[in-house]
Amino acid sequence: MKFISKKIRKIKNDVESPAINSIKSACQKFGSHLRLGARIRLLNIKAIRNPKKYMGSFIAAFGLLFFICILSGVISKNTDTDNESLMNNIASVDTVFNGMRSIHSAKTIQQRNIDELAVTGTRLKREVDSILAIHQKTHEDSLQIYRKAKQLKYIIDNLRQNSNDKN
Numbered sequence: 001m002k003f004i005s006k007k008i009r010k011i012k013n014d015v016e017s018p019a020i021n022s023i024k025s026a027c028q029k030f031g032s033h034l035r036l037g038a039r040i041r042l043l044n045i046k047a048i049r050n051p052k053k054y055m056g057s058f059i060a061a062f063g064l065l066f067f068i069c070i071l072s073g074v075i076s077k078n079t080d081t082d083n084e085s086l087m088n089n090i091a092s093v094d095t096v097f098n099g100m101r102s103i104h105s106a107k108t109i110q111q112r113n114i115d116e117l118a119v120t121g122t123r124l125k126r127e128v129d130s131i132l133a134i135h136q137k138t139h140e141d142s143l144q145i146y147r148k149a150k151q152l153k154y155i156i157d158n159l160r161q162n163s164n165d166k167n
Helices: 002-015 018-034 036-049 051-132 139-166
Strands: none
Touching: 018 036, 036 051, 051 139
């Protein structure tokens, strides 16, 4: 039997790492510095002399510890609901970003339409100028000038309205 216990001790000593040994020695130095062993023995003697007083203090300490545990559980439960509300807020912000994306895409489309109107207006002005440059105009030429001038007026009014909306 002694042979087996010696083997177990040897294996235990071999398995224990130097870090564990250093932690143990630090704890022993700390305990001896504060004289924890002597204080525990003294408290045990007092507990034997006054068992009701020390049992009351033990129950009070245990009750305080229990109350702290319950309180921390309640706080962590509230924190979980806070996290859920935070996630809901993040989800609601996502809808705001979707709205902003749709507004941005609508502005892009509007800007493209304005650019197309400007190009069309430039083309119409050139066509009207080229028709006006003709010395002998037919009735068809006059009708084209009228139609294109009307289209050009509509485009200019639309562009002015868009520029006023931006300002």
